[in-house]
Amino acid sequence: DAGVIQSPRHEVTEMGQEVTLRCKPISGHDYLFWYRQTMMRGLELLIYFNNNVPIDDSGMPEDRFSAKMPNASFSTLKIQPSEPRDSAVYFCASSSLRWTSGPYNEQFFGPGTRLTVL
Amino acid sequence: GENVEQHPSTLSVQEGDSAVIKCTYSDSASNYFPWYKQELGKRPQLIIDIRSNVGEKKDQRIAVTLNKTAKHFSLHITETQPEDSAVYFCAASIRDYQLIWGAGTKLIIKP
Numbered sequence: 001d002a003g004v005i006q007s008p009r010h011e012v013t014e015m016g017q018e019v020t021l022r023c024k025p026i027s028g029h030d031y032l033f034w035y036r037q038t039m040m041r042g043l044e045l046l047i048y049f050n051n052n053v054p055i056d057d058s059g060m061p062e063d064r065f066s067a068k069m070p071n072a073s074f075s076t077l078k079i080q081p082s083e084p085r086d087s088a089v090y091f092c093a094s095s096s097l098r099w100t101s102g103p104y105n106e107q108f109f110g111p112g113t114r115l116t117v118l
Numbered sequence: 119g120e121n122v123e124q125h126p127s128t129l130s131v132q133e134g135d136s137a138v139i140k141c142t143y144s145d146s147a148s149n150y151f152p153w154y155k156q157e158l159g160k161r162p163q164l165i166i167d168i169r170s171n172v173g174e175k176k177d178q179r180i181a182v183t184l185n186k187t188a189k190h191f192s193l194h195i196t197e198t199q200p201e202d203s204a205v206y207f208c209a210a211s212i213r214d215y216q217l218i219w220g221a222g223t224k225l226i227i228k229p
Binding site: 031042043050055056097104107109 | 149150162163167207216222
């Protein structure tokens with residue numbers, strides 16, 4: 001398996017533009033997570049899906065952010081309109097529940113998308 | 119709410135010495151505690167994890183210990199090498215098998 005795939009790897013845009021980040025999880029994984037990482041705020045969970053259904057979006061900063069997972073192999077994170085404070089590295093991670101002496105959920109991260117909003 | 123506190127935020131050690139990073143969690147139901155390493159410009163990657171039914175796990179130069187009573191767990195790296203320089207994150211499982219993350223520790227190995 002190629003691992004979690006994200007595109008684009010780098011995105012530079014101007015304030016007010018729409019940005020769409022894409023993620024392909026590892027085949028067979030039924031959890032998908034979107035994270036944002038900045039120096040100031042560290043690693044923040046934005047939203048996660050289980051079996052393509054959004055479970056917890058309490059980390060989404062505001063209405064400008066939206067995420068979808070139309071099928072098990074694809075998810076998008078959209079920012080509209082983008083603002084300079086959205087500049088960060090956005091990671092997608094996927095996982096599948098495992099059972100060894102109880103359930104656990106190892107997350108596998110994609111390479112990230114570095115977003116710069118000018 | 120649930121949280122994980124991680125200390126120190128920065129740790130500088132001489133090459134060959136040991137490094138210890140500590141985390142404290144709040145959810146007594148947590149039962150899975152992974153440690154991730156993130157090199158500069160790269161993705162976080164799992165280096166070791168521990169389940170709540172064991173107190174210690176070792177993999178070559180790295181080990182993790184867990185004290186469920188005190189709700190804290192630690193990462194130990196022995197005989198540190200330059201390639202150990204990175205940011206290390208601890209995490210603890212919470213409801214629906216999510217992970218809640220520590221703020222990270224920047225480990226610097228001095229030559």
